[in-house]
Ligand SMILES: [Zn+2]
């Protein structure tokens with residue numbers, strides 16, 4: 001009992017001077033709350049990314065093969081780090097281990113990345129969770145990130161515009177493009193259609209993997225008259241080497 005209580009306290013009151021990745025004490029508080037060692041372990045994306053989906057490219061060029069061959073409904077997606085190692089673990093802690101305090105430092109990485117692109121937006125929309133998932137988890141991690149970004153950029157966030165009406169499977173669990181498209185099709189509806197009309201919308205999510213979720217949400221936002229849709233996630237996957245691409249398509 002005592003141990004459990006200590007565990008609860010740990011989640012509620014977090015020492016702001018500790019690194020969010022290795023938990024070692026930081027010499028000084030920093031917005032990213034990451035020590036130097038851990039920062040260098042993150043695969044920060046500064047160049048060599050796809051100009052459409054933001055994925056770290058396998059080879060040279062401007063667009064990944066997937067974006068060259070298939071339509072995505074968002075205008076651009078960007079992310080500060082690759083979804084691997086420490087970044088992956090931290091996202092999972094935010095998502096599944098109730099470590100809501102991680103939203104603030106992770107959002108800091110996202111804000112820096114967003115500002116480096118000099119994009120301007122009118123409205124921020126977090127990718128909604130299905131009601132069932134929201135009940136299980138108690139919070140939507142994308143909304144926590146979006147709230148931090150909204151505060152920092154001074155751009156309003158509206159988490160009630162879009163609803164997730166279909167309890168989809170994680171697209172990484174599905175083999176093949178067709179299965180992923182069918183899984184996500186019709187997953188979202190807009191509650192207030194006029195809210196996005198003629199607006200430049202920034203969709204916020206924790207991770208971009210196949211891009212299917214963000215693309216589907218962007219599709220209905222555009223259908224409702226959004227002028228442009230950008231996507232900002234904390235992490236994104238790397239473009240796969242040509243051999244693996246064959247297998248997953
Ligand atoms: Zn560290």
Ligand SMILES: [Zn+2]
Pocket residue numbers: 050051052053054055063064065066067068
């Ligand atoms: Zn791409």
